[in-house]
Amino acid sequence: MGFLGKNKPGTVAAANTRTQGQWAEDRALAHLQSAGLRLLARNYRTPGRGGGEIDLVMREPDGTVVFVEVRSRSSQAWGGAGASIGATKQRRIVFAAQHFLLRLGAQPPCRFDAVLLEPDISWIRGAFDAQ
Structure with missing residues (x-):
């Protein structure tokens, strides 16, 4: 049986x-x-269970580190892609961002952005903050 075999539901x-x-x-x-x-990084994950993951970590030309959550939805039903970045997801992204920043010597300016594809692409700068 191949990788996508019948014995593995949901595969x-x-x-x-x-x-x-x-x-x-x-x-x-x-x-x-x-x-x-x-x-700077793609699919950055914190070690251990219960941590967070950041889809893309980017750097602006001015040095700002940008933590990007990417969401894709085929329609706007149920609030669309942006509505799927709830408070729990934001906390996990912030946690992972703090972990990532520990690796850097100095604390650069940073922000949290979202790129939504539904199906057109929208880049939302400062989609949420760390508070």
């Missing part, structure tokens, strides 16, 4: 979700790079 859906997520991140990354941002 096809999980593979499709991963493929869609990868496509959305690739598109967001290209959009941000075309705007002059430089990639």
